[in-house]
Amino acid sequence: MKVITMILLTVFLGNGCSQKTKNDLANASIEYIANTRGFYQKITIQNQEVCISRSRSEQGKGETTKIPDADWKELVTAFETIQLDSLSTYKDPTQKRFYDGAAIASLKVNYKEKEYQSLSFDHGNPPVKIEKLVIKIVSFGKDNNED
Numbered sequence: 001m002k003v004i005t006m007i008l009l010t011v012f013l014g015n016g017c018s019q020k021t022k023n024d025l026a027n028a029s030i031e032y033i034a035n036t037r038g039f040y041q042k043i044t045i046q047n048q049e050v051c052i053s054r055s056r057s058e059q060g061k062g063e064t065t066k067i068p069d070a071d072w073k074e075l076v077t078a079f080e081t082i083q084l085d086s087l088s089t090y091k092d093p094t095q096k097r098f099y100d101g102a103a104i105a106s107l108k109v110n111y112k113e114k115e116y117q118s119l120s121f122d123h124g125n126p127p128v129k130i131e132k133l134v135i136k137i138v139s140f141g142k143d144n145n146e147d
Helices: 002-021 071-082 084-089 126-143
Strands: 028-035 040-046 049-053 065-066 104-109 114-117
Touching: 028 126, 040 065, 040 126, 071 126, 084 104, 084 114, 104 126
Parallel strands: none
Antiparallel strands: 028 040, 028 104, 040 049, 049 065, 104 114
């Protein structure tokens, strides 16, 4: 009897823990903004669509496209690993933005009616803990002729 109880307890606890630690991208919106005096890029992801604005005057009226399933899976995987409550504490690895060496970037996530915001960081060099997610997001904003 004790063995059956231990097995059931292990199964229920194992399933309960894994469900609590994963974020659900389908119920979130992500906004990545990078800008300097001469550069602006806002990438918004929601409902498997990406909206890209390259001008401050567009205010959300940018180019919207559907995210392919393979790219969506990569985003979901990267998003699930982020601890949203700690997003505002992630340190930037470089500070090139302080002397105009890089655009100022930030990441904002709206999830379950709560907003999470990162500290500012250098565009192209995000904090390590959100690096995979940010690199994938930025890849949607690259022109076909950019490398």
